[in-house]
Amino acid sequence: MRGFGIDLGTANTVVGIPDEGIVLNEPSLMMVRTTERRRALAIGRDASDLLDRTPPGIAPVRPICDGVIVDLETARAYVTAVLAKVAPRRRYGMRPTAVLAAPVSATPLERRALLEVGQEAGLRKVGLIPGPVAGALGCGIDPLEPRAHLVVDIGGGTSEVTTLCYGGILSHRSCRIAGDDLTSAILRYLRAEHKIVVSELTAERAKLGAPDTADERSLVVEGRDAATGRARLVTLETEEVMDAIRPTTTSIVQTLSTCLDDLPPRAISDVMSEGILAIGGGSMLRGVPQLLEEAFGLPVKTAERPLTCVAEGATACMAQRDVIAAYAA
């Protein structure tokens, strides 16, 4: 089948192809010349390798903000470059189709922007599916069955909780605080407590390193002394990282847990027996599943592949048009 399942995320872009699986999973980042912002010089990992190393006249652009497109021209250039990277024309024909995941909270205008950008980037037909529905499908859940499933998605720019059942959405909450805000919290902490200025990549590495350091208990980060500007190393305890991000994770989880207020009793009993499905990169952070369990009072299962299950589900939808028809806005 000629087509793609695409998760255009704030932090990562993931693309799947039926029968081939995930063919691209890279940062949603593009390098452009400041004089010609409509053409991508580099995207994804190639662009990320250039971060904090760009010569004058070249700048990084994040084409997706809080899960949605903010500038049509930049996004069109980005999606065109993504498709060129994954889809040599001789293999997928001139105009392949695609299913794109969109946040449940996207407005009609934001959804239309996604459709337009996809079509202008060369896709023949574009279908949209709510991200949590795609994520559930990617984890083997049938979103059409008459049984409620609660999905929490903590991404880079947005956190969402959605209860889906029988082709519809029973309840939903979202907030524009997510994984990237946790990285910012670490940046602020290092500056305030250790008087050191580090790059976003370094703060992100400290965040990602936290789960693996149960044995080591500390990690070393490099940066610039806030007062002298000289290069300096700081030893950061894992617990410090957790303390720095705790207020943000707590606020995300508390906002999401209010979603239970809207659920009818039978849906609650479905969710109690099944547990919550946690997806998105933020769900992999140490302590987050426990925080979710405490706030919701329900068991939590983290997806096997939290970063790619949405694109996997969007790809699976290519062969399940009834799911797209049921969840189309």
Ligand SMILES: Nc1ncnc2c1ncn2[C@@H]1O[C@H](COP(=O)(O)OP(=O)(O)OP(=O)(O)O)[C@@H](O)[C@H]1O
């Ligand atoms: N192992 C990990 N532990 C903790 N956080 C992680 C891990 N891997 C990725 N992340 C974080 O998850 C976030 C990205 O998650 P994801 O790819 O699901 O988001 P996205 O789909 O791009 O964003 P959004 O859904 O908001 O548009 C980033 O903030 C990243 O730092």
